[in-house]
Amino acid sequence: MALMRFSGASLTRRGVTQPALSGLDFSLAPGEVLAVLGGSGSGKSTLACWMAGWVPHALPAQCDGTAVLGAESLAGAQPVAWAQRVQLVQANPYAALTGCAFSVAAEVAFGPENLGLAEAEIRRRVAAALALCEADALAARHPASLSGGEAQRVAIAAALAMQPQLLLLDEAFSRLTPAAATSLLGRLHDLCRDGMALVLFDKQFDLAARHAGRILLLDGGRQVALGGAVELFDVALTQVRACDALRAAHRARQAGAWHAEVSPPVTTATVAARFGEVLHG
Numbered sequence: 001m002a003l004m005r006f007s008g009a010s011l012t013r014r015g016v017t018q019p020a021l022s023g024l025d026f027s028l029a030p031g032e033v034l035a036v037l038g039g040s041g042s043g044k045s046t047l048a049c050w051m052a053g054w055v056p057h058a059l060p061a062q063c064d065g066t067a068v069l070g071a072e073s074l075a076g077a078q079p080v081a082w083a084q085r086v087q088l089v090q091a092n093p094y095a096a097l098t099g100c101a102f103s104v105a106a107e108v109a110f111g112p113e114n115l116g117l118a119e120a121e122i123r124r125r126v127a128a129a130l131a132l133c134e135a136d137a138l139a140a141r142h143p144a145s146l147s148g149g150e151a152q153r154v155a156i157a158a159a160l161a162m163q164p165q166l167l168l169l170d171e172a173f174s175r176l177t178p179a180a181a182t183s184l185l186g187r188l189h190d191l192c193r194d195g196m197a198l199v200l201f202d203k204q205f206d207l208a209a210r211h212a213g214r215i216l217l218l219d220g221g222r223q224v225a226l227g228g229a230v231e232l233f234d235v236a237l238t239q240v241r242a243c244d245a246l247r248a249a250h251r252a253r254q255a256g257a258w259h260a261e262v263s264p265p266v267t268t269a270t271v272a273a274r275f276g277e278v279l280h281g
Contacts, residue, residue: 001070002027003166003197004051009065011050020046020061023222028199030165031192035200035208037240038218044201045090047218048170051199052088053077069166084115087159091171093151096158097143104146105130105139108158115162129157132187134180148175156184160191167191170201185211203241205229209267233264 010022021043028034038044049059050067057079067074069085089096101107105126112122130136135153138146146154152175159167167188173181189211192198200212208215209229217225217236225232234253237246249264 003030003032004028004069005066007066009063009067011046011055012062012064014056014060014062019221021050021218021221024065024067025223026216026226028166028197030195030197032214033189033192033198033200033212035202035212035215036218037202037205037208037215037236039203039239041220042218042239043221044218045170046221048088048090048168048199048201050074051166052086052168053079053082054088080114083111083164084162085164086166086168087162087164088168088170089152089155089159089172091174093146093148093155093172093175096155097151101143103139104135104141104143104154107143107154108161111158111162125161125163126157129160132160132191133157133184134187149177149180152176153184164196166197166199168199168201171203173207181207182210205233205236205240205246206267229267230264 005027006024009024010019012019024047026034036044036047046059049055050061050063051074053069053074055061055063055074055077057077063075069077069082098107098110101110108126108129109122112125117125126139127136130139133153133156135150135157138150138154141150143151143154152172156169156172173184176184185207188198200208202208212229214227215225215229215232215236216223217232217239219239225235229236253264
């Protein structure tokens with residue numbers, strides 16, 4: 001059974017007639033890593049909020065079609081109950097800080113405490129989440145003293161402490177170095193192997209190709225493609241960001257200078273090998 005499913009789904013913000021999202025038709029399985037790619041204004045963040053159960057409480061809108069988590073409609077999401085199942089971390093980590101905690105450990109404990117969990121369980125969750133995000137050393141720090149990258153680690157740790165079935169990351173690595181983001185994503189993959197689903201909302205094809213099993217491409221609020229990185233290489237590179245090496249491969253393919261039997265280099269690690277195949281046969 002799918003963890004989350006959209007079928008013929010659309011969302012129209014209150015007070016406007018043009019849908020912000022339309023034509024959504026995809027499902028998400030437990031343990032899956034899905035990337036949602038698109039440029040600015042494509043609807044990525046709106047979809048993230050919808051999947052997080054923020055409609056209509058934080059995002060007043062009319063929803064049509066099918067959009068469910070398990071058997072429960074996203075339109076009927078209750079924020080407190082939903083927070084135990086789905087967590088969303090957005091690009092600005094400071095917006096996620098509660099303002100009620102005087103240490104990072106207390107910040108990460110805020111959600112589990114509000115679930116009424118036993119103190120020992122709260123401590124266990126906080127320690128595990130901080131360790132996974134490599135933020136153990138920040139436990140005694142005041143949240144207001146954190147750098148952008150540190151705050152992003154803490155925001156993700158706070159989400160993980162809720163032990164969600166689904167973690168949504170909306171450009172949540174924007175203040176981390178590429179190496180730090182790769183390391184953290186590797187650790188999150190371990191949780192996915194245990195059943196947690198992960199959705200990465202981003203503008204970067206490289207990140208999606210390395211870490212997601214499938215890519216959903218949005219343009220102007222519409223779902224335009226869904227598939228693997230190799231399958232979507234050419235269409236995705238016309239709409240989202242990618243490193244210069246992948247762009248060069250895309251231009252070669254568009255110019256007809258790429259052998260049809262050679263698959264595109266969807267990550268920087270495969271660029272040299274693929275160009276070698278094209279040049280030397």
